[in-house]
Amino acid sequence: MQGTSSSPRTGDNEPEGIDNSGAKTETGGPRYSVQVLIDAAAILGTFGPRNTPLGVAEISKSVGVGRSKVHRLLDTLRFLGFVEQDSVSRKYRLGLRTFELAAAAASRFDLGPAARQALQELVWATGETVNVGVLQGADVLYVDSVRGFGPLRLEVELGSRAPANATAMGKAIMAFESSGRVSRILSRPLTALTPNSITDPVRLQEELSRIRELGYSLDDEESFPGIRCIAVPLLSYSGLPIAAIAISGPSGRLPMSRLLSLVEPLKQTAERISIAKD
Numbered sequence: 001m002q003g004t005s006s007s008p009r010t011g012d013n014e015p016e017g018i019d020n021s022g023a024k025t026e027t028g029g030p031r032y033s034v035q036v037l038i039d040a041a042a043i044l045g046t047f048g049p050r051n052t053p054l055g056v057a058e059i060s061k062s063v064g065v066g067r068s069k070v071h072r073l074l075d076t077l078r079f080l081g082f083v084e085q086d087s088v089s090r091k092y093r094l095g096l097r098t099f100e101l102a103a104a105a106a107s108r109f110d111l112g113p114a115a116r117q118a119l120q121e122l123v124w125a126t127g128e129t130v131n132v133g134v135l136q137g138a139d140v141l142y143v144d145s146v147r148g149f150g151p152l153r154l155e156v157e158l159g160s161r162a163p164a165n166a167t168a169m170g171k172a173i174m175a176f177e178s179s180g181r182v183s184r185i186l187s188r189p190l191t192a193l194t195p196n197s198i199t200d201p202v203r204l205q206e207e208l209s210r211i212r213e214l215g216y217s218l219d220d221e222e223s224f225p226g227i228r229c230i231a232v233p234l235l236s237y238s239g240l241p242i243a244a245i246a247i248s249g250p251s252g253r254l255p256m257s258r259l260l261s262l263v264e265p266l267k268q269t270a271e272r273i274s275i276a277k278d
Contacts, residue, residue, distance in 0.1 A: 168219035168231035
């Protein structure tokens with residue numbers, strides 16, 4: 001390893017050391033950051049849920065790291081099994097070692113067969129897609145999904161993310177989260193996915209208060225144009241959210257009156273899942 005530095009990266013020959021310049025920040029940053037690990041993690045993150053094959057130049061542009069450093073990191077990641085390189089195209093994709101770790105991490109979100117049955121029955125009852133998500137940073141991470149039967153439906157890829165402030169599941173979780181975690185999310189700029197997304201922190205706080213009172217949250221074309229969603233939190237025995245479940249579908253098939261009629265089935269499903277997990 002080369003020398004240490006706390007300065008931002010400037011090119012191919014920047015130091016790959018440790019920044020131990022301060023304590024953990026209000027936004028949840030690490031107390032000590034190892035830049036080479038941050039860069040390697042960013043590289044792995046560029047492949048996305050589809051594990052799209054990428055070349056060195058594409059990855060370099062995406063993560064903002066010089067090509068020679070990206071090449072060195074990819075070579076190390078390949079040796080360790082975290083990425084693979086196609087012998088013909090010379091492009092890289094995630095390796096089996098990455099999937100092994102992903103499977104181990106995903107096991108913590110496995111709701112079990114009884115909970116899965118409850119989700120399936122909710123789809124049978126409503127005909128619409130049911131999703132499960134958890135809060136990761138300022139995003140919702142989609143960890144499970146049961147497809148609906150309608151000709152038009154929203155399909156999300158497991159492992160994909162969306163800004164929590166722009167989704168029903170994200171808002172449902174945030175409404176019951178600790179004030180400290182919510183404050184950290186609100187301290188950053190809030191992302192808009194559509195013109196209906198809530199990006200004003202004060203307005204979002206008011207929305208979260210309403211959700212706490214009602215026990216459910218709505219997404220009125222805030223994450224996708226033409227898509228509505230309703231979600232409820234999945235709470236632990238302590239009252240803190242561990243996930244959220246949501247029903248989503250086209251706005252034409254889910255007018256507000258029908259959306260609100262789904263509150264009780266959703267809450268009943270969440271209760272069944274909580275009991276199954278306990």
